Structures are given as C-alpha cells and as structure tokens.
Amino acid sequence: MMAKKTLVNFKLNGSEAFVAVEPRELLIHTLREKCAHTGPHIGCETTHCGACTVDFNGISVKSCTLLTVQADGAEVITIEGIAGKAKTGETLHALQEGFTQEHGLQCGFCTPGMITRAYRLLQENPNPTDEQVRYWMAGNLCRCTGYQNIVKAIQYAARKLRGEPVETSHPLLEEINKEAATA
Amino acid sequence: MIPRPFEYHAPTSVDDAIRLLGDYGDSAKLLAGGHSLLPMMKLRFASPDHLIDLNRIPSLKYIEQEGNEIRIGAMTCENDLIWSTLLKEKVPLIVETAGLISDPQVRYKGTIGGDISHGDPGCDHPALMLCLGASFVLRGPNGERVVPADGYFLGTYYTAIEPNEIMTEIRIPIPPAGSGWCYSKLKRKTGDFATAASAVLLQMSGDIVNNVSIGLTNVAPTALKAKEAEKALLGKRLDDTAIEAAAQAAMKICDPAEDLRGSVEYKTAMAGEMTRRALRTAAARAKR
Numbered sequence: 058m059m060a061k062k063t064l065v066n067f068k069l070n071g072s073e074a075f076v077a078v079e080p081r082e083l084l085i086h087t088l089r090e091k092c093a094h095t096g097p098h099i100g101c102e103t104t105h106c107g108a109c110t111v112d113f114n115g116i117s118v119k120s121c122t123l124l125t126v127q128a129d130g131a132e133v134i135t136i137e138g139i140a141g142k143a144k145t146g147e148t149l150h151a152l153q154e155g156f157t158q159e160h161g162l163q164c165g166f167c168t169p170g171m172i173t174r175a176y177r178l179l180q181e182n183p184n185p186t187d188e189q190v191r192y193w194m195a196g197n198l199c200r201c202t203g204y205q206n207i208v209k210a211i212q213y214a215a216r217k218l219r220g221e222p223v224e225t226s227h228p229l230l231e232e233i234n235k236e237a238a239t240a
Numbered sequence: 241m242i243p244r245p246f247e248y249h250a251p252t253s254v255d256d257a258i259r260l261l262g263d264y265g266d267s268a269k270l271l272a273g274g275h276s277l278l279p280m281m282k283l284r285f286a287s288p289d290h291l292i293d294l295n296r297i298p299s300l301k302y303i304e305q306e307g308n309e310i311r312i313g314a315m316t317c318e319n320d321l322i323w324s325t326l327l328k329e330k331v332p333l334i335v336e337t338a339g340l341i342s343d344p345q346v347r348y349k350g351t352i353g354g355d356i357s358h359g360d361p362g363c364d365h366p367a368l369m370l371c372l373g374a375s376f377v378l379r380g381p382n383g384e385r386v387v388p389a390d391g392y393f394l395g396t397y398y399t400a401i402e403p404n405e406i407m408t409e410i411r412i413p414i415p416p417a418g419s420g421w422c423y424s425k426l427k428r429k430t431g432d433f434a435t436a437a438s439a440v441l442l443q444m445s446g447d448i449v450n451n452v453s454i455g456l457t458n459v460a461p462t463a464l465k466a467k468e469a470e471k472a473l474l475g476k477r478l479d480d481t482a483i484e485a486a487a488q489a490a491m492k493i494c495d496p497a498e499d500l501r502g503s504v505e506y507k508t509a510m511a512g513e514m515t516r517r518a519l520r521t522a523a524a525r526a527k528r
Contacts, residue, residue, distance in 0.1 A: 063248065081244065081245055102241050102282075104279060110345060117345045118349060122274060123278075127295060178344075194344070195430040196346065196430070
C-alpha cells in the first residue's frame with residue numbers, strides 16, 4: 058500500500074507545529090524526531106511505562122499509543138513546556154522544584170512523564186491525599202526511587218500551587234533562584 | 241514499533257463513519273480509544289488497510305438518564321465513568337469497575353464501547369454488562385438495532401456486531417434502590433488484565449436473596465454470566481453454605497486459557513474466590 062503523507066498541524070507548548078507524516082506514525086516519534094522535543098522518552102513503547110506521557114487536549118496520554126494524525130488541531134504540552142507554566146517570575150514550575158527538593162528522581166528517565174502526568178493530576182485535584190497521588194500516578198513506572206520521593210515531590214508542588222509555604226533547602230534551587238534574581 | 245501502513249479516516253458524524261465502513265468493509269477497523277487496537281497493530285496481530293477514527297464524533301460521548309435507564313455514548317472514556325456523579329448515584333458498580341481498569345492515562349483514552357466491542361474476555365465491561373442486564377445499540381446502513389448483552393459475546397474477539405455496524409450506545413437498566421454491588425478483580429499489577437474477576441449485583445429481602453446477577457471476566461473465551469451460580473443463591477439465605485455453592489457453580493463454567501497469569505486450575509480457583517468476595521461485599525452494601 059502507498060504510504061501517503063498527511064499534513065498535521067498542532068500546538069506544541071504554545072507554538073504551531075506543522076509536520077508531514079504517514080498515518081501510521083506515532084506521536085512520540087513525531088515529537089522526538091520531527092519536532093526535536095526529546096523530553097518525552099520512549100521506555101516500553103507498549104503503553105505500560107508512561108515515560109512518553111504528554112498532555113493532550115487537557116488529558117494525559119501515552120504518546121506511543123496515539124497516532125500523530127489524531128493530533129491535528131490538538132494542544133500538546135510536553136516537559137519542555139512545563140517551565141513555561143510556572144508562576145511569573147519563577148524559573149521552574151512548582152513540580153520541577155518539588156522533584157529537585159524532594160529527590161523525586163535518580164536516573165531521570167521517567168521524570169518527564171512523571172511531571173507531565175502530575176501536572177494534569179494537580180489541575181484535576183489540587184489537594185490530593187498521598188493515596189490519591191499514588192492511584193492517579195499509577196500509569197508511570199519508576200525503577201529507581203521506589204515512588205516515595207515522587208509522592209513527596211508532587212505533594213510539595215501541590216502545597217506550593219495552593220499558596221502554602223514550602224521548605225526549599227536544596228542547594229541547586231538556591232542557585233537557580235539566585236540566577237533568576239540577577240537575570 | 242510502528243504499525244503497517246494504512247489509510248486514515250476521521251469522520252465527524254456516525255453516518256459518515258457507517259458510510260466509510262460500508263465502502264471499505266472487512267479491510268477497515270474502527271479506532272476508539274485505540275489502547276487495544278494500536279498495540280495489536282504494532283505487533284501485527286491486526287493490519288487493517290483503513291482506520292476509521294471515531295474520536296472526532298462528539299455525539300458519541302455522554303452519560304444520561306432516560307426513564308429507568310442509564311444511556312452511555314459508546315465513546316465515553318473510563319475516567320468519565322469514574323467521575324460521573326449520575327453513575328455514582330445510580331449504578332456505582334460501573335464506577336467501581338472502571339476504577340479497576342488499567343491506569344490513568346489508558347482510562348482517559350479507553351472507551352466503554354471499545355472495551356465491549358473488542359470482544360476480549362480480559363476486558364472488564366463485558367462481564368459487567370452481562371451482570372447489569374445491559375443492551376447495546378448497533379447502528380448500520382439500514383438503521384439501528386438493540387441487542388441484549390446476554391448472547392452478544394460469541395467468542396474471543398467475536399461478537400454479534402455486523403462488519404457494517406457501529407456500537408453507538410450502551411443502555412443499562414438502573415438497579416433497584418438498595419441493591420448491593422461489587423466488582424472483585426484479581427490482577428497482578430496496575431495495568432494488567434484480570435487473572436479473574438467477578439461482578440455481582442444483589443437484592444436482598446432480610447437475609448434472603450431476592451435477586452442476584454453474576455458476571456465473570458477472563459476465565460473463558462468470552463465473559464460469562466454465571467447462571468447456575470445465581471440459581472444456587474436465589475431465594476436462599478445468604479450464608480457461607482450458599483456462597484460456597486455459588487462459588488462452586490461459577491467455577492464449573494470456567495474454561496480459562498493457561499498463560500503467565502496462571503494455570504487453568506489457579507484461574508478457576510480465583511474465579512471462585514472473586515465470586516465469594518464479590519458476594520460478601522455486595523451483601524454488606526445491600527439494604528435489607
């Protein structure tokens with residue numbers, strides 16, 4: 058069969074993306090290879106691990122199980138766009154800060170998917186219990202942390218987004234905040 | 241992993257989708273949530289020449305009450321079932337079941353209609369639909385027909401739907417107030433299909449079983465309605481003896497395939513245990 062290419066247009070982290078793809082191309086491949094957004098990772102490619110999670114029209118999807126042609130007209134947010142969702146004057150999004158402060162990662166492979174998924178979770182439920190965080194994050198696998206610190210990181214972000222005080226003792230965060238202040 | 245080449249169609253109405261199905265017949269597949277079909281296409285278990293995407297038909301997404309029935313658009317996703325206040329009030333068994341399906345990302349995409357139409361005995365809605373006495377609206381070029389869930393599931397990946405038909409709606413009679421319910425599911429981990437699961441809907445008068453319905457998931461080539469198990473309970477006092485008789489009757493109809501989830505004996509035993517648990521929980525929830 059002829060592999061006819063289709064022109065697909067979607068919003069990627071607020072910018073217009075135009076790509077020509079075969080209907081069989083998966084969104085994760087388009088994002089990584091055509092749009093040079095390598096934040097979403099390919100872990101299992103079988104809808105299990107969640108490393109390729111992106112925000113798609115206000116829902117979290119595993120972009121290895123979505124065709125790029127399905128994204129025509131869609132609004133896609135990847136980890137590359139999350140900092141852009143931070144409060145004005147802040148360099149990092151509360152989730153990025155939380156994952157740093159609470160050591161929510163070791164190797165970091167799952168982190169883009171974790172943060173992108175948690176971003177949607179906190180939109181839907183700004184005040185989750187630990188149990189709810191675990192349940193609604195269950196589509197993302199991490200082989201390093203044992204999840205404990207991921208839950209803490211998300212709760213840190215939830216507190217911060219609710220306007221409650223958070224403790225930031227991580228040296229890296231101090232540095233980033235200093236740079237932001239002098240920039 | 242990339243599927244084999246195909247042509248993609250994204251109709252915006254059911255009529256257009258039916259027309260496309262008519263044009264391409266057996267060489268076409270309907271794409272709902274895609275979380276069964278796309279993995280199958282990647283693995284070459286399915287390789288349709290035409291893919292008809294139903295995601296751009298907004299009229300297939302709704303949950304509403306019509307008289308004594310709940311009507312659910314076939315493209316309604318699992319998370320929307322979980323978040324539905326109407327379902328929570330009228331058919332909480334659906335909410336409980338949807339919450340045990342796969343993981344959050346899959347539930348945003350996976351649809352009730354896709355889950356039912358796929359004909360996979362591992363899917364959870366078929367047993368649930370048998371348990372609830374649901375019926376399905378199938379629309380084809382010559383109009384609509386409504387078929388009961390009981391009799392719809394003919395074999396693995398094989399249902400009573402015709403190749404030129406689309407499932408548009410799921411109709412569920414609202415269980416009487418005070419009904420007990422439970423979906424008891426054994427799975428190895430989040431995201432896995434059931435090793436075995438049992439759906440129970442129960443009405444009690446005092447200690448006596450007034451009405452009971454039991455559906456079984458993933459323990460035969462199709463979802464099963466455990467009719468003998470129901471008979472073992474009907475009009476009886478719901479004590480350990482009756483529950484055991486029902487569990488044994490449920491196990492008798494099991495015909496599971498051995499796989500990584502366990503042997504035939506293990507899966508059959510788990511179908512019995514899930515039935516015991518579902519009955520006990522349903523009994524605790526039922527108003528006497």
